[in-house]
Amino acid sequence: MVGGHPEVVFLDEGEGREEAVRLRTSPGDYIFVPPFVPHREENPDPAAEAVVVIARSTQEAIVVNLPQLYALPVRES
Numbered sequence: 505m506v507g508g509h510p511e512v513v514f515l516d517e518g519e520g521r522e523e524a525v526r527l528r529t530s531p532g533d534y535i536f537v538p539p540f541v542p543h544r545e546e547n548p549d550p551a552a553e554a555v556v557v558i559a560r561s562t563q564e565a566i567v568v569n570l571p572q573l574y575a576l577p578v579r580e581s
Contacts, residue, residue, distance in 0.1 A: 505533045505555070507555035508552045510547050511545070512529065512535050512545055513525065513546060514527075514544075
């Protein structure tokens with residue numbers, strides 16, 4: 505993180521629970537997000553610019569915009 509206080513939100517799934525985890529960052533912090541972990545970057549303060557450097561392990565720009573961090577449960581008819 506270069507500037508501001510961006511937040512990274514990801515889904516923690518374990519032991520029968522799903523919980524959204526929010527990490528608030530400061531300049532100099534870094535976060536490792538494992539491959540295929542649904543997550544999003546947010547700037548909670550629109551008055552302060554959030555500046556981040558994103559490094560990927562591939563040259564492909566793989567981005568999938570998710571409507572939420574986890575899929576809705578399937579409803580049976």
